[in-house]
Amino acid sequence: MKIAYLTHSLLSCWNHGNAHFLRGVLRELSLHGHEVSVFEPAGNWSLSNLLADAGEAGLHPFHEAYPALRSTSYADAAEIEDSLADADLVVVHEWNDAATVSRVGRLRARGGRFRLLFHDTHHRAVSDPEAIRTFDLSGYDGVLAFGKTLAEVYRRWGWGDRVWVWHEAADLRHFHPPAEEMERQGLVWIGNWGDGERSAEIERFLLSPARQAGLPLDIHGVRYPAEALEALDRFGARYRGWLANVRAPEVFARHLATVHVPRRFYSQILPGIPTIRVFEALACGIPLLSAPWEDAEGLFRPGTDYLVARDGEEMRRHMVAVAEDASLRESLVRHGLQTVRARHGCEHRMHELLAIADKLKAAPARMGSAA
Numbered sequence: 001m002k003i004a005y006l007t008h009s010l011l012s013c014w015n016h017g018n019a020h021f022l023r024g025v026l027r028e029l030s031l032h033g034h035e036v037s038v039f040e041p042a043g044n045w046s047l048s049n050l051l052a053d054a055g056e057a058g059l060h061p062f063h064e065a066y067p068a069l070r071s072t073s074y075a076d077a078a079e080i081e082d083s084l085a086d087a088d089l090v091v092v093h094e095w096n097d098a099a100t101v102s103r104v105g106r107l108r109a110r111g112g113r114f115r116l117l118f119h120d121t122h123h124r125a126v127s128d129p130e131a132i133r134t135f136d137l138s139g140y141d142g143v144l145a146f147g148k149t150l151a152e153v154y155r156r157w158g159w160g161d162r163v164w165v166w167h168e169a170a171d172l173r174h175f176h177p178p179a180e181e182m183e184r185q186g187l188v189w190i191g192n193w194g195d196g197e198r199s200a201e202i203e204r205f206l207l208s209p210a211r212q213a214g215l216p217l218d219i220h221g222v223r224y225p226a227e228a229l230e231a232l233d234r235f236g237a238r239y240r241g242w243l244a245n246v247r248a249p250e251v252f253a254r255h256l257a258t259v260h261v262p263r264r265f266y267s268q269i270l271p272g273i274p275t276i277r278v279f280e281a282l283a284c285g286i287p288l289l290s291a292p293w294e295d296a297e298g299l300f301r302p303g304t305d306y307l308v309a310r311d312g313e314e315m316r317r318h319m320v321a322v323a324e325d326a327s328l329r330e331s332l333v334r335h336g337l338q339t340v341r342a343r344h345g346c347e348h349r350m351h352e353l354l355a356i357a358d359k360l361k362a363a364p365a366r367m368g369s370a371a
Helices: 018-031 045-054 056-065 077-085 098-109 129-133 148-162 199-213 226-234 245-252 264-269 276-283 312-324 326-343 346-362
Strands: 002-006 035-041 072-074 089-093 115-120 142-145 163-165 187-190 217-220 238-241 257-260 288-290
Touching (some): 018 035, 035 077, 077 098, 098 115, 115 346, 142 346, 187 245, 226 238, 257 312, 276 326, 288 312, 312 326
Parallel strands (some): 002 035, 002 089, 089 115, 257 288
16 A cells, blocks of 8 residues: 655654654554655754754664655645655645645545545644634545544544544554663653643642652753743753653663653543553553543553552652562553553554555545534
8 A cells, every 4th residue: 555644744753742653653554565655844843943952963863763764855735746646545644734734635635546634643623623623624534533532523523433543652663671671760751841731730740749759850851941941950850851752762761660741631621642652651661650641541551551640749659669669660561561562552553544544445435524
């Protein structure tokens, strides 16, 4: 099958979590004999910020980890129409601009032989629905939503049975426990500060309990304003700056545990949607502690695969427990790995996508929502 994916960026993971998942799925597709093409807009925001932050050297980790993956840069979607027309399946991510989303839809509506899916991995459908409604999806065959609650939004918008839940997952070829265990110390958090969506939660469930537990804390990420850096310093956390996602396994391997602090929209309005870091952390065999988050879809086994804290004091107790109890760490690692390897690898998602493509191919073409 010929599959084309229009992403914000394949090259850059700078504040761009979709790149983590996309790289793993595309590699699986290629290894299973499918022809994949990736397109990203020239001068995109994520890549521009990565280059400003780390220079060309910031691209080296991606190329080392994924030597076979390439993307085509374009200034206008008109430049890639011929390439898309030859595909069997085209997927357009919601980080693309409205003009690109609409143009690809028109190409499909004018008789394009490919099936066309819109891929939504963000909370804007509930936090800023008008931003999503600016996209002209009338030429699209369906929607991929990265959680059930988000899929229900699209169903209410008239997409019915042409919305599929397509969760993110870990690239198990890259995210796995270290071949040889090394000394582990302290806690690590890999994540971006993020527009005030979880500032209070980061302090309550990460910074404060880590200090109270007496455990060193390393922070990796970007978009930390001055007040955020001041907070890290106040609580004694060490800010390490941007980390290429493919380096996360080696960072996890040096620490006792990591923490999941979901953005408010995923803990309150779109429950059941974990961040990509949950999948990746469990796949790397590091104990995971989570701030309040409802696993509404039963993706994991809370209390078995990871520990959940209802408040900051319970998080402090969890941190102390994993630091002092080797058998607890071993149990969390073993069960977390079991769940991810059984259900949440990029190869699993590849098979899900191919099954969706087969359904679209077998059914009469239906484009756009019914709303």
